[in-house]
Amino acid sequence: MNATLTTLDTNTEQLQYVHPSFIGLVRGELLKTSRRRSTWVVLALLVLLPLLGFQAIELISTSSKTLIQTQAAAFLARNVFDSMGILRVMSGLYLLVVVAFTIGLEYSMGTIRVLVARGVPKLMLLSAKVASSIIIAVIALILGLVFSAILVSVLLVLDNGSMATWGSLATSFWNAAGIYILTILLNMVVTILVGTVLTVLGRSLAFGLTLSLLYFPVDNIGSSVVLPLISVLTKNDFWRNLANYFLGPNLNAMASQLVGKDSHINPIGSIPPGNISGMYTVWVAVIYAIIFAIIAGFIMWKRDIKE
Numbered sequence: 001m002n003a004t005l006t007t008l009d010t011n012t013e014q015l016q017y018v019h020p021s022f023i024g025l026v027r028g029e030l031l032k033t034s035r036r037r038s039t040w041v042v043l044a045l046l047v048l049l050p051l052l053g054f055q056a057i058e059l060i061s062t063s064s065k066t067l068i069q070t071q072a073a074a075f076l077a078r079n080v081f082d083s084m085g086i087l088r089v090m091s092g093l094y095l096l097v098v099v100a101f102t103i104g105l106e107y108s109m110g111t112i113r114v115l116v117a118r119g120v121p122k123l124m125l126l127s128a129k130v131a132s133s134i135i136i137a138v139i140a141l142i143l144g145l146v147f148s149a150i151l152v153s154v155l156l157v158l159d160n161g162s163m164a165t166w167g168s169l170a171t172s173f174w175n176a177a178g179i180y181i182l183t184i185l186l187n188m189v190v191t192i193l194v195g196t197v198l199t200v201l202g203r204s205l206a207f208g209l210t211l212s213l214l215y216f217p218v219d220n221i222g223s224s225v226v227l228p229l230i231s232v233l234t235k236n237d238f239w240r241n242l243a244n245y246f247l248g249p250n251l252n253a254m255a256s257q258l259v260g261k262d263s264h265i266n267p268i269g270s271i272p273p274g275n276i277s278g279m280y281t282v283w284v285a286v287i288y289a290i291i292f293a294i295i296a297g298f299i300m301w302k303r304d305i306k307e
Contacts, residue, residue: 020120024127046094047144055151072165077173079214083148085268088184091140092191096212099195102124102129104205126300137188153172176259183255190285193292200205200296219248224270248289
């Protein structure tokens, strides 16, 4: 009997010294997200389906067929960059949904209180959720790029009978494509932090999801419609130029500004009105990311968990 009690006391003491690890938390978040049906349904609806729809339009387009047969390399370059633009925008929406569910469900279901009560530091928990979302973003990007490459290859075979055009693309195209992919990754990280700060602020799935999905439309409309209108009414260019500091327009213009105007990259959404450089858009995105991370971390650290 004494031996049994001694063993139980020893196990209890060992459990008291068990601390959660960051890697373990990230692995747990990835497991929960992968088992959530909405993760895969929303990925198909918001990322893969729009890419499929774009290639379907290209397939039935007479001008696209003519361009494939006469200037296959030019068509392929344009198609790839347009697909990347769609992937950038739609993956952003997808990640806002993922982050809202990853963080907001903990508040809405009250499980965040259980996790914190069991010794998980709040900032470590939040960091693990952000890290898992970034990993999901990378996976979504790879899936989107592979899916796009398969679709455009099928398109080339149907209209040109060969995929040899891939080998005729110049080195400058591959360099531009690499830069474009890096800008999409930066877009993804900033988007994740937007969803993080808004969900932590609202402490609910509904609040975080609603405000996250509204952020970029409001940002784009404000910079392209509201500010120019105020500028016209006040006859002051200050309001129009204020859009140079908005996050959405800088993210929209980032790839085309970094690669150059000769790349034929068409920005989706509003762009800053000023004569900005590619590095300017990067710095604006990085500064926003830092601000969002600091605000989310401060709120998580200072505010008590009452759910």
